[in-house]
Amino acid sequence: MWLAAPSVRSQSVGGYAPEAEDRYNKKTKGVTSIDDYVHKLASSDADERLQAVRNLGDSKDGKAVDYLVQAVGDSDVRVKAKAIDELAQMRATEATPVLIQYLFLRDTDPQMKGLILAALGKIGDERAARPIGEFLQRDLDAQTRGTAIFALGEIGSLDAEAPLSTVAAMETDATLRRLANEALVKVQTRHANESAEAKQPAETFLRKDNDKAGPE
Numbered sequence: 001m002w003l004a005a006p007s008v009r010s011q012s013v014g015g016y017a018p019e020a021e022d023r024y025n026k027k028t029k030g031v032t033s034i035d036d037y038v039h040k041l042a043s044s045d046a047d048e049r050l051q052a053v054r055n056l057g058d059s060k061d062g063k064a065v066d067y068l069v070q071a072v073g074d075s076d077v078r079v080k081a082k083a084i085d086e087l088a089q090m091r092a093t094e095a096t097p098v099l100i101q102y103l104f105l106r107d108t109d110p111q112m113k114g115l116i117l118a119a120l121g122k123i124g125d126e127r128a129a130r131p132i133g134e135f136l137q138r139d140l141d142a143q144t145r146g147t148a149i150f151a152l153g154e155i156g157s158l159d160a161e162a163p164l165s166t167v168a169a170m171e172t173d174a175t176l177r178r179l180a181n182e183a184l185v186k187v188q189t190r191h192a193n194e195s196a197e198a199k200q201p202a203e204t205f206l207r208k209d210n211d212k213a214g215p216e
Helices: 018-028 034-041 046-059 064-071 077-089 093-104 109-121 127-137 141-157 158-170 175-212
Strands: none
Touching: 018 077, 018 093, 018 109, 034 064, 034 175, 046 064, 046 127, 064 077, 064 093, 077 093, 093 127, 109 141, 127 141, 127 158, 141 158, 141 175, 158 175
């Protein structure tokens, strides 16, 4: 007689029962819940904190965002960089104000500022456009300046139009001028598409009403 297949409820991703999956996670990762990850963030061992940040990002739990934002202020560069990357992957708009704050801090090194700018571009929160535009007015190295320009293009806010136009017109570096023009096109194209989409329903509605009215 054939044995009945285990019920769907007793299985998990990969075919493991939840209990077996928990045992596997605890054996291989040393943690089984977001609370365990958070606990490890307070560890004095930077490697443990780094693993905790990875686990928080992998958890896809909305509660993880607050803890990843806290990890951006970690003393270890690797932990800090990984936290920024995980927030970018999660497109966590909640992180925007804090990332902007670190962007403007004097003790944030240029490489970390580049990571923050790239993350803000990926997150795509339009609130970041104006601060990044102001940041572009600073005396920046070419790489950081280029990343800021690219981020503005990715965000696509109209607040980016003025600073990008200024860079495109005044920048002496040909590569940065090209990047600014490309970013400007992205912003203008996005705005044009949004305007067209906003008008389309009204135009369609009016057209249908006119069709119903028929000839007089």
